[in-house]
Amino acid sequence: MTMHQRILTFNNGFNFRDLGGYKTLNGQVLKWNNLVRSAHLSYFNRFEQRELYRYGIRAVIDFRSTSEVALYPDQLTSLIKYIRIPVFDNDITESNVDIIEARKVFSKDPRAGFNRMLSVYRQFVTDEQAQEAFHQFIKKLCLHSTQGGILFHCSAGKDRTGLAAIYLLSLLGVPESTIYEDYILTNKTSVKRIKERLRFAVEADLGENYLHSIYDLSTANKCYYDQAISLINSKYGGMQNYLHDVLQISNSMVEQLKYLYLEK
Template sequence: MEQIIQLEKAANVRDLGGYIANNGIVRMNKVVRSASLSELSKHDQVKLEEYGVKKVIDFRSPSEATEAPDKIISESKAYFLPVFGHDETKVSISPQELLKQLEQGMTAESQMINVYRHFIEDEHAKLAYRKFLQILLENDKDNTSVLFHCTAGKDRTGFGAALLLDILEVDHQTIMADYLATNRYLNEQTEYMVTKAKEQGASDLLVAGVKDLMKADAAYLNESYRAAKEHYGSLKNYVKTGLGFSEQEIKDLQKLYLTK
């Protein structure tokens, strides 16, 4: 079961600890996934500081980060690692632009499938995820956490969480359950966006597109696994060959993030 961290002004904030792996249990207070930190309350900032968050990784695009900069967590170091040069996940896209793309025949679902392939195929994305794993390797003190996030904590963050859990040899069913849990924690936000769109006279096509963009779907994450298998044979080989991580570095990550 995922470990939610309840905050006042941030959603989908979860400790990845507690999951059972082949050779242990993922450590608590070591790595946290999250949605945007741009609206953290003072209470939230203090809570994350007390939780031991020392490094914050931002996967968002430059425009997303500029429009909604992270609130600072005291005693933490910030890393800006945009997975893409712009918001390919479409979470921050304007309704007008989304509708235009949908009317041109580009379904939201097909766009998201492309995004999840890009995590594997895009060179810029690979650089970001390699640096992500390097930062995790440096987190060698007990009860100190690396927090990583994007806008919704769903796609770029969801893939990052799946990548780490796969390296730690957590089973695929558990990894997928962690990924899909986002739908529960973003349900209120999604319903708000849908209601607002309807109030503004959005078409059924646009409303359906918003729902597709805001959901975590097994087909999306499985596309990353499929692309990794096509190009590298497996997600683990993507880590080795695509990201240039050695077998020893993988073992070091397992040692740091697993406990018996």
């Protein structure tokens, strides 16, 4: 693992990305080794835990629900601070959906998974608990000061983590085209997991409808991204209004974020 590398590789984890190097609209650049997004860390061995620390990570923010954490607790060195900020009480993104339960829900309609995700992205924007969670996330970043890098994640590092990254990069002044590129990069960094879920569905003979749904549940999609952004624009008057008025991110918090995470 080398410095200044966008995609980070761990054998027992996936969807690791350093947000460093992204340029803002006014030409500033995000610091490397300071903001990392990923999927869960529950399979990390001791070597990988130390590698994460050596990379500069000093705190991990976990967006998962209590039940998700109980099933798949992060494996971290005690040198890294662990912070839980659940976006929802349950995993409505179906990142760890039980196969038997999923078959009942997703085997009848090939668009069931797709429609579920559209609904989830609407909830990300409008649900008060989600709004408060994302506010607390930004607040934690502001208070982190110079203690080292922060990694934030959910189960797959795709949806809750994706929205968190969208909000964070928007606050730092990164262009929307770059923000979308970062969002959709999940499909490249999660290829192995996506293939494994699809292969299991095929081998278990769960049917074409289920196969379509599990793909839609396992991938990032421009339609999901657009669902959130269009709702923010139509209902709240745009991203900056949403960040300031709904997520309650003050101007001083924005300045602190820029001070901490942008190159001087």
